[in-house]
Amino acid sequence: MIRKLESIFTLSEDERHALQTLPMQVVAIKTDQAIVREGDSPSRACLILSGFACTYKVTAQGKRQIVSFNLPGDLPDLQSLHLTVLDNSISTISPCSVGFIQHEDLRDICERYPRLTAAFWRETLIDAAIFREWVLNVGRRDAYTRMAHVLCELLTRLRAVGLVEDHACDLPITQGEFADAIGVSTVHVNRVLQQLRADGLIELTGDRLKVPDWDRLKEAGEFDPTYLHLESNQAAA
Numbered sequence: 001m002i003r004k005l006e007s008i009f010t011l012s013e014d015e016r017h018a019l020q021t022l023p024m025q026v027v028a029i030k031t032d033q034a035i036v037r038e039g040d041s042p043s044r045a046c047l048i049l050s051g052f053a054c055t056y057k058v059t060a061q062g063k064r065q066i067v068s069f070n071l072p073g074d075l076p077d078l079q080s081l082h083l084t085v086l087d088n089s090i091s092t093i094s095p096c097s098v099g100f101i102q103h104e105d106l107r108d109i110c111e112r113y114p115r116l117t118a119a120f121w122r123e124t125l126i127d128a129a130i131f132r133e134w135v136l137n138v139g140r141r142d143a144y145t146r147m148a149h150v151l152c153e154l155l156t157r158l159r160a161v162g163l164v165e166d167h168a169c170d171l172p173i174t175q176g177e178f179a180d181a182i183g184v185s186t187v188h189v190n191r192v193l194q195q196l197r198a199d200g201l202i203e204l205t206g207d208r209l210k211v212p213d214w215d216r217l218k219e220a221g222e223f224d225p226t227y228l229h230l231e232s233n234q235a236a237a
Contacts, residue, residue: 001047001099004073007160007230008126009119018113022106024099035090035098036077044100045081048074051096052172055088056180066181068130069093069154069173073161078124081106094172122229129227138183141222146182147192148221151202155211156225168210196220 002019005011011019026049029035035046035053053070067088070076076090081103092098110117130153137146158169175193179186196202201217203210211217 001073001075003161005119005123009122010231011119012115015113015116015119018109018116022101022109024101026097026099029092029096029098031092031094033092035092035096036080036086038086038089040086041084042077042080042086042103044102045075045078045106046090047099047101048072048076049097049099051092051094053090053092053096053098054177054181055090057088064180065183066177067134068127069150069181071154071157071161072163075120075123076127078120078127081120093174093177126227126229129229133227134181143182143184143188143192144195145221146184147178147189148196148201148217149223150178150181150221151196151209151211152218152221152223152225153228155209155214156228156230160228160230166210167212167214168208170207171204171209172207 002011002016005019024047025044029051036042038057048070050072053074053076054066055068055070055076056064056066058064068076070090077086080086106120110120133149133153137149141149154171154173155164155167155169158164163169175189176186178193179189182189184192193202193204196217197204199216199220201211201213201220203212217223
C-alpha cells in the first residue's frame with residue numbers, strides 16, 4: 001500500500017510509519033471468492049496485499065462486466081469509508097492475501113495525518129480516471145486495441161509497485177476474465193491474443209507476460225498513461 005501511494009503521492013517518514021502500524025486483519029482468500037458484494041454495508045476496507053482481484057457489476061441476465069483489475073497495493077473499496085452501501089462487487093481472480101482495515105482506524109489515521117487524507121482522496125480520484133478510460137476502451141476501441149490497452153495499463157500499474165522486471169510480470173488473468181473486462185467473447189479474446197503474439201507485441205507463457213516491444217504495444221493500445229497520474233516516469237519506461 002505504501003509503495004502504491006508513493007507512486008502517486010509523496011509521503012513523509014512519519015506518514016509511512018503510521019501506515020506500517022495500521023491495525024489490519026490479514027486473510028488468505030482462494031481464487032474466485034467474493035471479498036465484498038454489491039449491496040454490502042462494510043465496516044472495513046480491503047487492501048490487496050498479494051494476488052489479483054477484480055471489481056465488477058452483473059446484469060439481470062447474469063452477465064458480468066469487470067470494470068477494473070485490482071492489484072497488490074490497491075484499496076478497491078476505499079469508497080466504503082464514505083458510502084454506506086457498495087454499488088459493485090469485488091472478487092479474487094487468483095489466490096490473494098487481503099488485509100482488512102476497520103473504517104474507524106482509517107478515520108483515525110486521517111485525522112492524525114491530514115496529508116494521508118489527501119493521499120487517499122487522490123487514490124479514489126485516480127480510480128475514477130481509470131473507470132473513465134475503461135468506458136472509452138470498451139465503448140469506442142476495437143478488440144485488438146482494447147486488449148493492448150489493458151495489458152499496457154496492467155504492466156504500468158504493476159511496475160509502479162515494483163512487480164515488473166524487464167517488461168515482464170506475472171499475470172494470473174484468464175481469457176474469460178479478459179473477455180468480461182473488454183466486452184467480447186472468450187473466443188475473440190483468444191484470437192486477439194494470438195494476433196498480438198504474431199505481431200511480436202507480447203509473449204505469454206502460462207501466467208507470465210513479457211512485452212518485447214513496449215513502444216509498439218503502447219501504440220497498438222492507444223495507451224497514454226496520463227490518466228494513471230503517476231508521480232514518476234515509470235509509465236514511459
